[in-house]
Amino acid sequence: MHTPSRSEFIDVRGVRTHVRHWGREGAPKIFMVHGWMDVSASFQFVVDSLRGDWHVIAPDWRGFGLTARPPVDTYWFVDYLGDLDAILRHYQPDEPVNLLGHSMGGNVVGLYAGARPARIRRLVNLEGFGMPSTTPDQAPRRYAKWMDELLVPQEMRGYPTLDDVAARLQKTNPRLTDARAAFLAQHWSARNERGEWAILGDPAHKRISPLLYHVEEVMACWRAITAPVLWVEATHTNMWLWMGPKEEARVEIDRRLGHLANVTAKMMDNAGHMLHHDQPEELARMLEEFLT
Template identity: 65%
Template sequence: MRPTVAKTASRSEFLTIRGLRYHVRHWGDPEAPKIFMLHGWMDMSASFQFMVDALQGQWHVIAPDWRGFGLTERSQADSYWFPDYLADLDAIIDHYAGSEAINLLGHSMGGNVVTLYAGVRPQRIKRLINLEGLGLPATQPEQAPGRFAQWMDEVRNRPVLRGYATLEEVAQRLQRNNARLSDERAAFLAQHWAQQDDSGLWQILGDPAHKQVSPILYRADEMMACWRRITAPVLWIEAIDSDIWRFFGPASLKREEIDRRIACIPRVQVEMIADAGHMLHHDQPEQLAQLIEAFLQQPV
């Protein structure tokens, strides 16, 4: 497989964030208007390359690898949870933007984090873009004993991620996740998604601890309480063919739950992208970039 050639080259920077060595990827002129982009679960910052290449304006895109993903150091704790992501993001924004209100975008897990953040720190956000960051299914207190027991079992028997003999196998693994991904784009992503170890195997750049269940139940009502405090305009984008909503039960109920959550956001514009799955920034980066730039350029 011959990888896609990036139209806009990125550059890497490493800095210490809350005791961890964080990798931050940059595209564009540092003096241009900023867009912070936060990737999803089991992904990394280079995932935004195709969308960045499709942007028509001059932007400084700042995209960190979350803790335990990509080239960022792994956590010393047994689990990853949303409060750490929020605090990491807060420190990253302080470092690059000071007190400036920013444009903030997140995909999937990253979308969950940035939307929570926009409600917790509403004064920090100029405009917010959520790409399929709905949150997790609601839980009930009765689930707590089983959840704690499952978490302790998984801490004792930690998950592992398999290695791959070649980079081509890594690219094929990405295509099994997303059948729309071209050979060229899969090859590009594979070289950032995995790294060769001392034995010659290609290992996914994601801490296996991310595969463990969280000991903390997800409280959807608390999430929506944060969303209600968002003051910035929000662009909410879904992919018509996404399967991420399968976790929310029967189709007859999932749309109702999605709309209930969106309704918590005071100033929201909803857009749907056709011929795209959950990795919509890989499937339709040009259409996505057009929507994003039109939204960012609207009068405040």
């Protein structure tokens, strides 16, 4: 049996935003934010594994899940910071928060915790490594690629059945059990006008950002974080696909970790990048040990 969740829609900077809640109103809060092409229901298995009395709050980012899709052709990363700030002010305006982010969400919470250090009680980063470093000479090609992509309509592939969506999830993550894949499929997709099951993500998210990744600006934010940080990686992560060769990327990741003043780094066995799906019980144990 899954812990029941309840949905709420709030206005976040003019965008109708879906927020999922689990647990008792009035209990200590944990805010959880998902990654790219994911949804808030992705945290269901971790919530199921929590043993304490918690109120978990997880939004769908703009253009994902049940949150509205603003009329844009490009999504800007700083908007996630603005949205997160508004969400936290709505639900916990006066006290520091327990904040968790996975993947893209981990990158968002890392920047936010540096920009608003007094707002964070405890920070949890699940595989939010950032992106490879860039150099200014990459800018012309990046701008050109972005403009080229604006000329091509983006689409989300449709699937005939929910079982096909579940199979697609398991193709990406072979560790995903049939039961968990079936649960996620019904929250990760919805019927489109053709009667197919389409992923609940705005196709515009697939376009490249025209802005380069300025790693030292990110590290300046990480250095400004004052809250304790729990950093969790998975032994079978596929981050090397975007971070570069493992040996070189490992050195860079460890360098970045050195910018966090108070960090506890953990490695999760038998898990890939979607570690909250692969080992939710172990992650829940880590969380509660860290937060309490």
